[in-house]
Amino acid sequence: xxxxxxxxxEIGEFTLIERIRKILPAAGDKDxxxxxxxxxxxxxxxxxxxxxxxxxxQVEGIHFRFEHITPYxxxxxxxxxxxxxxxxxxxxxxxxxVSLGLPPGFPVASCDRLFEGMRDELEPHRAWIVxxxxxxxxxxxxxxITLLGEAxxxxxxxxxxxxxxxxxxxxxxxxxxxxxxxxxxxxxxxFPARYKELVERHLSxxxxxxxxxxxxxxxxATAMIDLSDGVAGDLYHICTRSxxxxxxxxxRLPLPERIGEIAEKSGRSAIDLALHSGEDYxxxxxxxxxxxxxxxxxxxxxxGVPVTEIGTIVERDDGYSLVDSRGNxxxxxxxxxxxxxxxxTEREVERE
Amino acid sequence: xxxxxxxxxEIGEFTLIERIRKILPAAGDKDxxxxxxxxxxxxxxxxxxxxxxxxxxQVEGIHFRFEHITPYxxxxxxxxxxxxxxxxxxxxxxxxxVSLGLPPGFPVASCDRLFEGMRDELEPHRAWIVxxxxxxxxxxxxxxITLLGEAxxxxxxxxxxxxxxxxxxxxxxxxxxxxxxxxxxxxxxxFPARYKELVERHLSxxxxxxxxxxxxxxxxATAMIDLSDGVAGDLYHICTRSxxxxxxxxxRLPLPERIGEIAEKSGRSAIDLALHSGEDYxxxxxxxxxxxxxxxxxxxxxxGVPVTEIGTIVERDDGYSLVDSRGNxxxxxxxxxxxxxxxxTEREVERE
Numbered sequence: 001x002x003x004x005x006x007x008x009x010e011i012g013e014f015t016l017i018e019r020i021r022k023i024l025p026a027a028g029d030k031d032x033x034x035x036x037x038x039x040x041x042x043x044x045x046x047x048x049x050x051x052x053x054x055x056x057x058q059v060e061g062i063h064f065r066f067e068h069i070t071p072y073x074x075x076x077x078x079x080x081x082x083x084x085x086x087x088x089x090x091x092x093x094x095x096x097x098v099s100l101g102l103p104p105g106f107p108v109a110s111c112d113r114l115f116e117g118m119r120d121e122l123e124p125h126r127a128w129i130v131x132x133x134x135x136x137x138x139x140x141x142x143x144x145i146t147l148l149g150e151a152x153x154x155x156x157x158x159x160x161x162x163x164x165x166x167x168x169x170x171x172x173x174x175x176x177x178x179x180x181x182x183x184x185x186x187x188x189x190x191f192p193a194r195y196k197e198l199v200e201r202h203l204s205x206x207x208x209x210x211x212x213x214x215x216x217x218x219x220x221a222t223a224m225i226d227l228s229d230g231v232a233g234d235l236y237h238i239c240t241r242s243x244x245x246x247x248x249x250x251x252r253l254p255l256p257e258r259i260g261e262i263a264e265k266s267g268r269s270a271i272d273l274a275l276h277s278g279e280d281y282x283x284x285x286x287x288x289x290x291x292x293x294x295x296x297x298x299x300x301x302x303x304g305v306p307v308t309e310i311g312t313i314v315e316r317d318d319g320y321s322l323v324d325s326r327g328n329x330x331x332x333x334x335x336x337x338x339x340x341x342x343x344x345t346e347r348e349v350e351r352e
Numbered sequence: 353x354x355x356x357x358x359x360x361x362e363i364g365e366f367t368l369i370e371r372i373r374k375i376l377p378a379a380g381d382k383d384x385x386x387x388x389x390x391x392x393x394x395x396x397x398x399x400x401x402x403x404x405x406x407x408x409x410q411v412e413g414i415h416f417r418f419e420h421i422t423p424y425x426x427x428x429x430x431x432x433x434x435x436x437x438x439x440x441x442x443x444x445x446x447x448x449x450v451s452l453g454l455p456p457g458f459p460v461a462s463c464d465r466l467f468e469g470m471r472d473e474l475e476p477h478r479a480w481i482v483x484x485x486x487x488x489x490x491x492x493x494x495x496x497i498t499l500l501g502e503a504x505x506x507x508x509x510x511x512x513x514x515x516x517x518x519x520x521x522x523x524x525x526x527x528x529x530x531x532x533x534x535x536x537x538x539x540x541x542x543f544p545a546r547y548k549e550l551v552e553r554h555l556s557x558x559x560x561x562x563x564x565x566x567x568x569x570x571x572x573a574t575a576m577i578d579l580s581d582g583v584a585g586d587l588y589h590i591c592t593r594s595x596x597x598x599x600x601x602x603x604r605l606p607l608p609e610r611i612g613e614i615a616e617k618s619g620r621s622a623i624d625l626a627l628h629s630g631e632d633y634x635x636x637x638x639x640x641x642x643x644x645x646x647x648x649x650x651x652x653x654x655x656g657v658p659v660t661e662i663g664t665i666v667e668r669d670d671g672y673s674l675v676d677s678r679g680n681x682x683x684x685x686x687x688x689x690x691x692x693x694x695x696x697t698e699r700e701v702e703r704e
Contacts, residue, residue: 008460024481032482036482043482057451057453057496097407099407101409101494115372116375130384132407138414144409144496
């Protein structure tokens with residue numbers, strides 16, 4: 001099948017998605033508001049409501065390893081990454097379908113724990129697993145979850161609305177998950193206790209579903225995305241869809257404690273981990289200049305989650321850059337996102 | 353992870369699904385009309401409309417092999433099996449999400465063909481791929497499709513409505529796909545031309561989506577299912593959900609031409625292939641006694657697809673049986689459906 005032909009491993013995920021977009025017809029459906037290109041499709045249900053649709057496939061040995069994560073944690077995490085996508089549109093999760101590819105040697109008890117994790121992650125949102133499919137695999141576990149959500153038709157926040165002059169905000173801190181992964185890679189499961197929080201951020205991320213809904217309801221955001229690919233990769237998705245550029249202020253990035261120690265151990269800088277390591281599942285969103293910073297803060301007031309302004313949307317021609325503490329602009333590489341390229345990206349190196 | 357513990361390969365798919373059902377909470381949602389247990393979930397959208405949700409995961413080496421099927425055929429087939437599920441509820445397909453696990457060595461051109469196949473299978477239904485997810489795998493292709501559909505809330509046909517006295521009908525003929533698989537197993541791709549139709553039924557099944565909608569609109573069916581696991585396995589799903597038994601008349605089963613030759617080659621009977629080999633993607637449905645056979649035939653009139661009465665629903669205590677041409681009742685094994693048991697089922701033997 002493969003001899004002498006270009007393989008998916010040689011082209012990027014982006015290039016592949018672009019090819020697929022060209023093959024598929026423009027959907028002849030007026031109810032389809034957002035399709036391929038956002039992580040989440042948006043479909044009009046009626047004059048008030050929109051349905052949200054997202055999915056995420058995770059493969060053992062590529063996305064997770066049972067040396068690091070328990071089946072229960074994996075269940076929670078697999079659901080959390082989908083919840084995060086629904087939250088980033090300002091939606092409320094509703095129903096999930098779970099497809100599993102199970103190797104015959106997978107313990108029944110672990111399968112139980114996996115579903116308990118998914119259930120526990122969904123329960124606070126009053127969302128339910130309503131179906132799915134089980135299949136056999138040769139030797140690795142494959143978890144594919146499709147999650148539906150519902151949103152106010154007029155309040156859905158996509159990736160496509162950022163405008164020059166908008167300020168860029170991020171919830172919580174960034175780089176913690178990447179640092180947590182480095183801890184596991186360096187120490188294994190018996191890592192020093194001081195890194196517990198970083199590791200937990202990697203294994204048990206908290207999707208910002210309620211915050212996403214709050215941001216949407218308050219109408220303060222022109223674009224929003226969840227941080228699955230890293231600030232540099234995910235903000236770039238917003239820039240591409242919105243037709244704009246961006247500047248990130250290096251000294252504004254909210255970093256978790258102890259990220260410096262870990263970055264050093266792995267021969268990288270803390271900023272590099274924060275920008276390019278991904279899987280933080282925080283929200284990044286853009287706010288038009290007319291909305292004062294106080295208003296943004298007030299939306300987060302009761303949540304206890306910090307929100308930080310980290311940069312500005314600029315004209316596309318002004319590029320995509322990182323501004324250091326001396327005010328120097330450096331090109332920002334939109335990497336961290338590519339699962340395919342054989343050329344190693346930050347993310348892949350980090351995963352070895 | 354596995355040492356000394358019971359593995360999923362040792363228990364059946366049914367047992368596993370029952371365990372999962374016990375772990376998951378009863379959905380506290382009044383709009384959820386059918387959940388785990390049917391292949392397709394049914395959710396009330398408003399007073400008129402129901403949303404249908406189904407998914408199907410297929411793994412290279414387990415569900416398909418590129419020695420037998422082209423990427424384009426695989427694309428069509430993966431979509432067809434989902435279309436079939438929506439059709440079996442009387443629904444119209446609307447939107448699909450495609451999750452792919454791709455090995456790095458998978459040719460880009462094959463990925464194109466795969467999506468072309470999916471597109472071409474969806475197009476006549478005016479349904480669209482609206483999103484998905486790409487991930488890397490080590491060495492095999494994984495295709496997981498989630499398909500949504502819409503149906504008239506009052507016309508949805510589930511597996512749970514069959515009553516004693518209902519007659520059992522099946523569209524088209526049964527066993528062709530299983531026979532086609534045996535042809536490929538025996539001869540490979542260079543099989544004798546006289547088996548072309550059987551092989552095509554296996555590689556390129558036609559989901560009965562329009563017929564399913566027609567049956568639902570006509571209101572003639574108390575229960576319906578598509579034949580993915582074989583008549584014996586799928587009718588058993590209806591019996592379980594409806595709390596009834598069934599009798600199949602052996603001499604009524606509509607068999608395709610040349611199935612006898614192929615069955616003999618593989619040491620099985622044609623009836624055995626028809627009952628236990630699955631993947632025909634015909635519709636099996638039950639019709640209450642008050643509806644005359646003529647009415648059933650008239651629903652199919654314009655379609656050109658034959659419809660055959662093959663048996664009767666009986667009380668649960670009257671069992672699940674096959675009636676031979678001499679009128680003798682033999683227990684009917686509900687096999688063909690189990691992807692998990694290490695003990696080989698018909699389906700697994702047939703797949704080696």
